[in-house]
Amino acid sequence: MKLKKSRYKIFLLSLLLGFPIFASLSGQPVPGKDENIPFLVTFGKEGKTSWGDDDFYQIFFFSILKDYTKPFYIRVFDPDCGGENDEIQGEFNTKTKFSVYGGKGVDPEKNEESRGLFKQLNYKSGNLLASKVFGNEAKYDNKYYSFGPFNPAEGDFNTKWNSFIFKIVCEGISGDDGNLYKYFLSSDPDNNIPIEGANAFTYAYHFRMWNDFKSVSHIYPYIDTGIVYIRQSNFDWDNDGNILVVSRYKQGIQVPISNEDNWIISNIPIEAPEVGSSLDFQFHKRQGELVKNNNVVITLQNQRGDAVKFFSSPIGGVPVYQPKIGSEKVKPKK
Amino acid sequence: MRFYINLKVSISTIVFLFLFSSLSSGQTYSFMNYGTERNIGSGFVYSIVQSNDGFLWVGTINGLTRFDGNLFYPVQYPDSSAGRYPTKSLKDKRGTLWFGCSDGAVLYEKGNKLVSIPISNTKSISELIEGPDGLIYVIPQGKAVFSINPLKPEEIHQYSVSVESALFSASFTKSGNLLIGTQENLLLCKLGKDSVSVIKVIEGFDSYGITSISKIGDGSRFIIGTDDYGLFELKLSGKDDQIMRFPGHSELNTLKVQSVVEDSEGSFWVSTSGSGAIKLEMTSDYEKVKSAKFYDINSGLTGNDVKTIFQDLDGNIWFGLYGEGISMLASSSLSYFSPGKNSQENNILYIKNFDNNYILGTPTGFHIFDAVTGKSLSFTDLTGHTGRSEIKSFYLDNENSLWIGTGGNGLFVRNNGYTQAKIIQRNPRIPNFIR
Numbered sequence: 001m002k003l004k005k006s007r008y009k010i011f012l013l014s015l016l017l018g019f020p021i022f023a024s025l026s027g028q029p030v031p032g033k034d035e036n037i038p039f040l041v042t043f044g045k046e047g048k049t050s051w052g053d054d055d056f057y058q059i060f061f062f063s064i065l066k067d068y069t070k071p072f073y074i075r076v077f078d079p080d081c082g083g084e085n086d087e088i089q090g091e092f093n094t095k096t097k098f099s100v101y102g103g104k105g106v107d108p109e110k111n112e113e114s115r116g117l118f119k120q121l122n123y124k125s126g127n128l129l130a131s132k133v134f135g136n137e138a139k140y141d142n143k144y145y146s147f148g149p150f151n152p153a154e155g156d157f158n159t160k161w162n163s164f165i166f167k168i169v170c171e172g173i174s175g176d177d178g179n180l181y182k183y184f185l186s187s188d189p190d191n192n193i194p195i196e197g198a199n200a201f202t203y204a205y206h207f208r209m210w211n212d213f214k215s216v217s218h219i220y221p222y223i224d225t226g227i228v229y230i231r232q233s234n235f236d237w238d239n240d241g242n243i244l245v246v247s248r249y250k251q252g253i254q255v256p257i258s259n260e261d262n263w264i265i266s267n268i269p270i271e272a273p274e275v276g277s278s279l280d281f282q283f284h285k286r287q288g289e290l291v292k293n294n295n296v297v298i299t300l301q302n303q304r305g306d307a308v309k310f311f312s313s314p315i316g317g318v319p320v321y322q323p324k325i326g327s328e329k330v331k332p333k334k
Numbered sequence: 335m336r337f338y339i340n341l342k343v344s345i346s347t348i349v350f351l352f353l354f355s356s357l358s359s360g361q362t363y364s365f366m367n368y369g370t371e372r373n374i375g376s377g378f379v380y381s382i383v384q385s386n387d388g389f390l391w392v393g394t395i396n397g398l399t400r401f402d403g404n405l406f407y408p409v410q411y412p413d414s415s416a417g418r419y420p421t422k423s424l425k426d427k428r429g430t431l432w433f434g435c436s437d438g439a440v441l442y443e444k445g446n447k448l449v450s451i452p453i454s455n456t457k458s459i460s461e462l463i464e465g466p467d468g469l470i471y472v473i474p475q476g477k478a479v480f481s482i483n484p485l486k487p488e489e490i491h492q493y494s495v496s497v498e499s500a501l502f503s504a505s506f507t508k509s510g511n512l513l514i515g516t517q518e519n520l521l522l523c524k525l526g527k528d529s530v531s532v533i534k535v536i537e538g539f540d541s542y543g544i545t546s547i548s549k550i551g552d553g554s555r556f557i558i559g560t561d562d563y564g565l566f567e568l569k570l571s572g573k574d575d576q577i578m579r580f581p582g583h584s585e586l587n588t589l590k591v592q593s594v595v596e597d598s599e600g601s602f603w604v605s606t607s608g609s610g611a612i613k614l615e616m617t618s619d620y621e622k623v624k625s626a627k628f629y630d631i632n633s634g635l636t637g638n639d640v641k642t643i644f645q646d647l648d649g650n651i652w653f654g655l656y657g658e659g660i661s662m663l664a665s666s667s668l669s670y671f672s673p674g675k676n677s678q679e680n681n682i683l684y685i686k687n688f689d690n691n692y693i694l695g696t697p698t699g700f701h702i703f704d705a706v707t708g709k710s711l712s713f714t715d716l717t718g719h720t721g722r723s724e725i726k727s728f729y730l731d732n733e734n735s736l737w738i739g740t741g742g743n744g745l746f747v748r749n750n751g752y753t754q755a756k757i758i759q760r761n762p763r764i765p766n767f768i769r
Contacts, residue, residue: 071639071657095541099517103436103458104417127436127458128475128500131517132562133541149607149639149656151378153395154436157417189608 028194030060030183031207032312037217039078039085039182039208041295044094044175050261051089051178052236052295057171058206059116059123061108062185063163064152065197071149073189074100074168077182079145082136087178087293092136094175100147101126101167106156108203108307114167115203115307117299124169129154133173146189163197178295180208200312209240209294213285219298220278220314227302229269232281234258235297241286247319249273252282278314365634369659373406375399379654382644383423383431385443390646391431392660393420398433398448401660412441412450424462424470426484432470434459440472440480442487453480453490461504473514475500479530494529497521503546507570508553515544520558522570536568538577548594548602550620557602557614559591565604567620580623586612597645605640611653629653635661673701673710684728693736695728700736720746 031037040060043053064072078085082092105125108115116123130147134140147168155164172179184192185200205219221230234243237257244252249271258264268279281298285291300308369377374394381393390401391409398420399406411418415437422434431443438455440462441448457474465471465481472480476495483489495501503515511533512523520536539560546559550567558566558577564587569576580586590607597603602614610630614623630638639656646652651663673694674680684695691711694701698717701710716725716738723743730736734750 097518104456128517130561131500131543133518135541151395151656153376153378154419 028185030200039180042170044172047176062166073146073148075144075184080134080137080140081179083141085180089176094177096179099131100129102154103127107165201309203307204299217283219281222315231301240291242284244282246280248322277316366662377659381423386429473504505547546594564589603643610638686730697724
């Protein structure tokens with residue numbers, strides 16, 4: 001009986017150790033539910049960087065556990081640039097191309113170019129599985145368009161996560177307007193049905209801030225083993241409030257923010273208890289005069305210069321500061 | 335040839351097994367479906383082609399399999415192949431099978447084994463076509479186009495491609511130029527000595543993903559399949575190319591087309607994502623669509639995502655489904671029946687006219703089968719008369735006596751009028767296995 005118990009424990013332990021870090025997640029909406037970000041944003045390539053997009057493209061990766069073997073879809077909400085939600089510059093004249101990639105060359109851990117941090121490198125690596133250009137089209141306005149079906153096994157397999165990786169690239173191929181959109185990784189072409197164990201991540205987050213004072217947006221970089229500090233770079237924040245970094249160890253350290261059309265860089269030290277969990281970057285709007293339609297960009301690197309991922313569904317859950325409570329043994333009164 | 339016969343025999347047998355189970359109410363068709371239960375490897379099918387010996391070569395996400403009409407047998411790649419799957423297949427005029435793969439590899443079949451072609455390419459293969467010069471042209475997603483001499487497969491020529499967009503489809507024109515469909519337009523290209531140059535962008539397809547180009551007749555007309563924008567007809571005429579929709583068939587304008595192939599009767603089959611398959615019958619001048627018949631879940635197909643369509647040597651249409659294996663629609667020359675209640679009663683060994691009906695012999699007995707209604711009028715179980723020995727053969731003689739050969743228990747005859755069967759031969763010294 002004892003032997004059986006120990007075997008059972010070994011089995012449980014091996015399951016826990018071997019289980020991928022995404023296993024308990026279902027982080028299909030992008031931006032994620034916990035992120036509270038209204039929209040992703042990509043401008044037409046003739047736009048100005050001062051409008052909040054430094055490179056006019058955005059890349060997101062989706063990971064799907066190997067065990068999931070049914071077709072899936074990448075749904076894009078409001079893929080057109082016109083009508084509701086999008087940011088007009090003069091008149092709507094922007095074309096946006098969404099392209100889905102799978103196969104070798106997609107996994108950004110194996111192929112750094114795929115991360116898309118440098119425009120001159122080939123971030124469109126992998127096999128093109130689907131692509132579509134959207135202009136100002138009412139039939140796609142404020143609605144979902146579904147790419148797919150895709151076979152999960154057409155992704156680039158990542159052994160560490162036991163998952164297949166896919167990539168979606170959004171490019172503003174012409175015009176100067178801002179396309180605001182969202183993604184949902186779904187098992188259904190017509191409805192948003194999450195896929196158990198899936199997640200999404202990016203290395204450069206381009207998004208729209210809320211147009212109200214109260215809403216706080218979040219992003220959740222994962223602190224992997226070996227990270228001593230991270231270097232954050234934020235772009236075009238327009239001095240719009242504060243960025244606070246919260247973790248189970250940090251109550252909220254302030255990060256300097258950029259102004260119009262510039263980058264600002266700073267380092268954030270990582271403590272040992274933070275490794276293997278997510279940080280919570282909180283974006284608090286400036287009180288007083290409201291900054292409207294603020295589009296921003298943020299990227300992170302570790303001390304070695306390697307890009308750090310932002311997960312749409314925070315690995316290990318949303319980090320909550322855990323203050324150390326001192327304790328002292330009280331001697332009983334005589 | 336032996337395999338070809340086996341395939342046909344097996345298909346007939348299986349057809350008997352499965353026909354009625356695949357029918358449903360409404361306008362349904364006789365599909366036979368083959369999924370993972372028959373070792374297909376994966377339900378995601380990308381390519382189907384048939385070798386001259388009758389085997390179907392089916393490309394799935396898990397690799398290539400050969401199908402003998404009953405089971406699928408995996409085919410080994412000749413080299414390391416992690417993550418590889420066949421994306422396209424082609425049988426050339428000599429009968430050699432060619433396969434293009436997701437990792438850029440190109441293979442051909444030699445003696446039922448695969449041989450790798452040493453091309454310098456890592457891009458997924460979008461198209462394999464046989465050129466007017468008899469060479470095999472390989473169209474990867476980008477960077478280069480290759481030609482291979484099928485007589486000397488080591489003779490490979492590379493043409494550089496300067497087009498930035500991913501290449502999705504291609505076909506040769508009447509004048510020997512190359513029509514190339516990309517992720518966002520349609521290009522008329524010329525093959526130079528070492529490069530592919532764009533002669534012109536065909537207007538009217540701006541921002542359309544061109545997923546399929548199917549030649550009509552001599553190569554001055556094409557059916558163009560697009561992702562999301564359905565089907566077009568293109569007439570190339572030098573200066574003024576004509577792009578047309580198919581009048582009266584607006585349902586063809588929003589399809590997510592995966593492939594378009596022509597069958598032996600001149601009809602075109604369109605595979606789609608989400609809308610199943612469509613058979614287009616066109617007028618003799620190809621100006622109009624006479625009928626567009628949809629084959630989807632409502633008509634008995636197991637899924638609406640059809641990646642590829644293939645017509646075999648018997649004229650049957652095969653659908654490569656995306657997630658659901660393969661399905662076969664029998665050619666109009668064949669009808670399929672499932673007379674028995676179980677697999678033993680559907681294992682048909684013998685067919686012979688009997689009065690206005692048929693005798694269908696099985697390992698346990700025989701049916702009197704009415705082909706008009708497609709139903710068994712009766713089934714006579716002979717196991718009690720043959721000592722439980724499996725029946726191996728039947729013969730109905732001119733006097734309508736039924737001779738029954740068993741596997742080890744001798745020969746029986748059942749006289750006309752169905753009197754008690756009697757043993758003709760049961761000598762332990764003589765082999766009693768009757769074939």
